[in-house]
Each structure stands twice: as C-alpha cells, then as structure tokens.
Amino acid sequence: GAGVSQSPRYKVAKRGQDVALRCDPISGHVSLFWYQQALGQGPEFLTYFQNEAQLDKSGLPSDRFFAERPEGSVSTLKIQRTQQEDSAVYLCASSLEWLAQTGGELFFGEGSRLTVL
Amino acid sequence: AQSVTQLGSHVSVSEGALVLLRCNYSSSVPPYLFWYVQYPNQGLQLLLKYTSAATLVKGINGFEAEFKKSETSFHLTKPSAHMSDAAEYFCAVSDLQGAQKLVFGQGTRLTINP
Numbered sequence: 550g551a552g553v554s555q556s557p558r559y560k561v562a563k564r565g566q567d568v569a570l571r572c573d574p575i576s577g578h579v580s581l582f583w584y585q586q587a588l589g590q591g592p593e594f595l596t597y598f599q600n601e602a603q604l605d606k607s608g609l610p611s612d613r614f615f616a617e618r619p620e621g622s623v624s625t626l627k628i629q630r631t632q633q634e635d636s637a638v639y640l641c642a643s644s645l646e647w648l649a650q651t652g653g654e655l656f657f658g659e660g661s662r663l664t665v666l
Numbered sequence: 667a668q669s670v671t672q673l674g675s676h677v678s679v680s681e682g683a684l685v686l687l688r689c690n691y692s693s694s695v696p697p698y699l700f701w702y703v704q705y706p707n708q709g710l711q712l713l714l715k716y717t718s719a720a721t722l723v724k725g726i727n728g729f730e731a732e733f734k735k736s737e738t739s740f741h742l743t744k745p746s747a748h749m750s751d752a753a754e755y756f757c758a759v760s761d762l763q764g765a766q767k768l769v770f771g772q773g774t775r776l777t778i779n780p
C-alpha cells in the first residue's frame with residue numbers, strides 16, 4: 550500500500566489477555582517507530598527499529614511490552630497480560646532513513662485503539 | 667532532555683479568523699521543531715518543520731510557524747481559518763542526532779465555528 554498500515558484498528562481485550570498489534574510500514578522505509586497515545590495526550594515514544602535491529606526500546610513501559618521486526622519490514626508490538634492502563638492508541642510510524650537524513654518527517658499509520666476491560 | 671508544552675488543549679475560532687496555536691520547547695541542544703496535524707480517524711501528518719534554516723517556516727494549507735530562540739517558542743499561525751482546519755495539532759521537538767525520536771506535546775484541538 551501507499552501508506553503505513555496498522556491492524557487491527559480496534560481491539561478489546563480482557564485484563565490479563567495477550568494482544569498483538571501489527572504494523573506494515575511504507576515499502577523501503579528502513580526506520581520504524583512505535584508510539585503510545587493515551588486519551589487526551591500526545592504520542593509517547595515506545596521503541597525504534599532500524600531495519601530489523603531494535604536500537605532503542607527505552608520507552609517501553611514494562612517488560613510486558615515486546616516489539617519485533619524480524620525481516621526489517623512488518624513489525625509487531627506484543628503486550629502480555631494486558632492491564633487497564635495499557636488502554637491507548639498505538640501508533641506506528643516509518644521513515645525512509647535516519648531522522649537526520651529525512652529532516653524528521655515521520656509517516657504515521659491510523660493507529661490501533663486498544664481497550665482493556 | 668527535550669520537552670514541549672502546548673498552551674491550551676482546546677482552541678476555538680470563527681471561520682475566517684486568525685488561528686494561533688502556542689508551543690514552547692525545552693532543549694539542551696539546537697532543536698528541530700515540528701507541527702503535525704491529525705484529522706479525525708487519520709494518522710498524524712507533517713504540517714511543517716524547522717531545521718535551522720529560515721526561522722519563518724511555511725507549511726501546507728496556509729499554515730506557518732516562527733522559531734523564536736529567545737522565547738523558546740514555535741507558535742503555529744494561519745491568517746484565516748477554514749472549516750477544514752478543524753483537527754488536533756501536535757508540536758514536537760527532536761535533536762535528530764541522538765535518540766531517533768520526536769518528543770510530542772499533549773496536543774491542541776482546534777474547533778472552527780461557522
């Protein structure tokens with residue numbers, strides 16, 4: 550596709566369930582980012598990949614959060630044993646190269662809205 | 667560390683009126699500054715950016731922003747609001763060199779009154 554694609558768009562999980570959120574970046578984009586956006590807040594950085602290498606995971610809130618990008622294209626964000634505070638929109642963004650080379654422009658998907666009951 | 671503060675979570679203006687969305691930043695290194703816009707049910711998209719060239723930056727849809735180092739500000743303006751400008755606007759800062767990430771403000775929801 551032409552843009553960043555995320556699925557599912559909406560996910561309702563019971564507390565304690567595991568969830569997996571998928572991101573399909575723009576073809577050829579080597580940088581991939583995950584952000585978490587709580588209701589009424591701005592996006593907060595979770596993690597960053599350069600191709601298949603996860604170079605920064607400093608924003609992951611706990612060890613229940615895990616992200617991978619095994620072949621350097623599609624990425625999956627996994628949340629284990631979901632808690633109510635995990636309810637948020639999870640945004641994926643991609644960039645052609647390092648931010649310094651692209652002038653910081655990120656291309657965002659529409660997000661996956663997770664509701665934990 | 668870098669941070670962004672957007673003054674006003676909601677701004678409402680009349681169609682045809684001036685739009686002013688405020689953003690102040692904190693950065694220990696020369697900042698790169700961005701405005702992103704999020705229309706309902708869409709992803710964020712880049713509106714404009716400041717990357718150390720001209721301090722007055724023009725973006726899409728008639729928006730512009732001015733980098734003022736002395737005031738640590740990067741306010742977004744548009745001379746005449748249009749109904750289609752109704753959206754959520756996010757200011758962001760990055761150093762583009764170290765951590766490969768943008769730090770976003772909490773957002774300002776812009777409402778346009780007919």
